[in-house]
Amino acid sequence: MTDQLDRTSPESTSGPRAGNRALSVMDRVREAVLEGSISAGERLNEVQLSKTLSVSRTPVRAALQALAGEGLLDYAPNRGFTVREFPLPAIVDAYDIRASLEGVAVRFAAERGLGAQEREIIERSLAAGDKLLERGSFEAGDLTIYRDINGDFHDALLAAARNRMLSEMIRICHHVPVSSSRNIVVFEYHDVRRRHDDHHRIYEAIVAREPWRAEMLMREHVASIKTSLVGYLSERR
Amino acid sequence: MTDQLDRTSPESTSGPRAGNRALSVMDRVREAVLEGSISAGERLNEVQLSKTLSVSRTPVRAALQALAGEGLLDYAPNRGFTVREFPLPAIVDAYDIRASLEGVAVRFAAERGLGAQEREIIERSLAAGDKLLERGSFEAGDLTIYRDINGDFHDALLAAARNRMLSEMIRICHHVPVSSSRNIVVFEYHDVRRRHDDHHRIYEAIVAREPWRAEMLMREHVASIKTSLVGYLSERR
DNA sequence: TCTGCCTTAAGTGAATACACTTTATCAGTT
DNA sequence: AACTGATAAAGTGTATTCACTTAAGGCAGA
Structure with missing residues (x-):
């Protein structure tokens, strides 16, 4: 998963979820997972994601936690988030x-x-x-x-x-x-x-x-x- | 909800979930919500919680987000988390x-x-x-x-x-x-x-x-x- | 060559500082 | 007295920093 998310979507003029980057990140990561561009079991690197999406790690972490709540990601302490497997x-x-x-x-x-x-x-x-x-x-x-x-x-x-x-x-x-x-x-x-x-x-x-x-x-x-x-x-x- | 959570439980010798304060906070807040010591609809103040539990806001936020994922809390942007109502x-x-x-x-x-x-x-x-x-x-x-x-x-x-x-x-x-x-x-x-x-x-x-x-x-x-x-x-x- | 340890880099966990939004307060006005 | 607006306080959102854990790579010894 190199750069599936990097089309710096304008989002300038108050894109969806403006004013809350965490929610925006959440939508984009969810999209990427659902359309399979990240592949199951893969680990989601927080710093890489934050660079790709040009936000800090804080909203990234928030988004990942929320997605884990939706059951789309797995979380392991000190090991971060991975895309959940669906056999x-x-x-x-x-x-x-x-x-x-x-x-x-x-x-x-x-x-x-x-x-x-x-x-x-x-x-x-x-x-x-x-x-x-x-x-x-x-x-x-x-x-x-x-x-x-x-x-x-x-x-x-x-x-x-x-x-x-x-x-x-x-x-x-x-x-x-x-x-x-x-x-x-x-x-x-x-x-x-x-x-x-x-x-x-x-x-x-x-x-x-x-x-x-x-x-x-x-x-x-x-x-x-x-x-x-x-x-x-x-x-x- | 003044101080329901403040019994500074020792937890010293590697309490439950040691090494990850967010998970520990999560358990305690969940407990408090389930046993009703926080009451439905009430707003969860992050700084107050962090002071009560003697951790920073970061793990508190993580815990609240996770609990929202469990359906126990509601979240509204720029308004924080509230205890979900169960009529x-x-x-x-x-x-x-x-x-x-x-x-x-x-x-x-x-x-x-x-x-x-x-x-x-x-x-x-x-x-x-x-x-x-x-x-x-x-x-x-x-x-x-x-x-x-x-x-x-x-x-x-x-x-x-x-x-x-x-x-x-x-x-x-x-x-x-x-x-x-x-x-x-x-x-x-x-x-x-x-x-x-x-x-x-x-x-x-x-x-x-x-x-x-x-x-x-x-x-x-x-x-x-x-x-x-x-x-x-x-x-x- | 293989094993095990040590070092180091990478990555997550947590704390702090600051920016922005919301909400409460209080004048001043009607 | 009620309403409107400005202003301050409180609270959340984000960035940055440091601490700690884990994983990787290399080096020494067998």
């Missing part, structure tokens, strides 16, 4: 954990009901998905578009669960390298079609106030994503 | 989340099988519980003893799940103030009896390699603890 089994497990947690989230949502705003976001994402899928096949870029639609749907459900701890845990599951939803370049049209149908049913269960059915549907939904991923990974060997 | 509904929710996660944990354990060591710990904790309960009633201190037995059982299962992310999340659930297993001063003999029977059945399901039955039993197990707590809390008003 394949752990990545697969993350889907089971996520399935369980998102199941609880939609159960909560069904118990508590949707706010007008959440309802609108969800219906819009469902409609957008319908529109995108009605052609019967995918063109270039469609998958990227659906990725955002999918993200909106899940985020809205998370908000509807109205529980912070749950949101944070699910967020951690999504941030497991490779498990990230941004890496769903692996699905065919009919996969997406099926998943979008899942979304419709989950939404119906929520508005019908059927918490346990909603939970079950969501667990199955995420479990099927896991299955697809496992299949994809095993045939790539 | 009653969030505490109750934590049990649902925990039930779900521990369910996944025992499912994993049943899928993967128990190591000899884990098996031994579990069987010992089951036997110890049997012995403690065979008298048919509780005496003073028995509940405290059972608390440890209970802790061993759950910890061994966690280890058997062999998944770090899962362990950490469950640990967070256990560290929710009031939700902590140390505050189970609320149960009668027959409650404990019932829960201990749950433990036996869960263990049987695991050794029989019945993952989904094990998960279901564990979910129900934790859910019933939640129910007891809710009942206890609502009758105290």
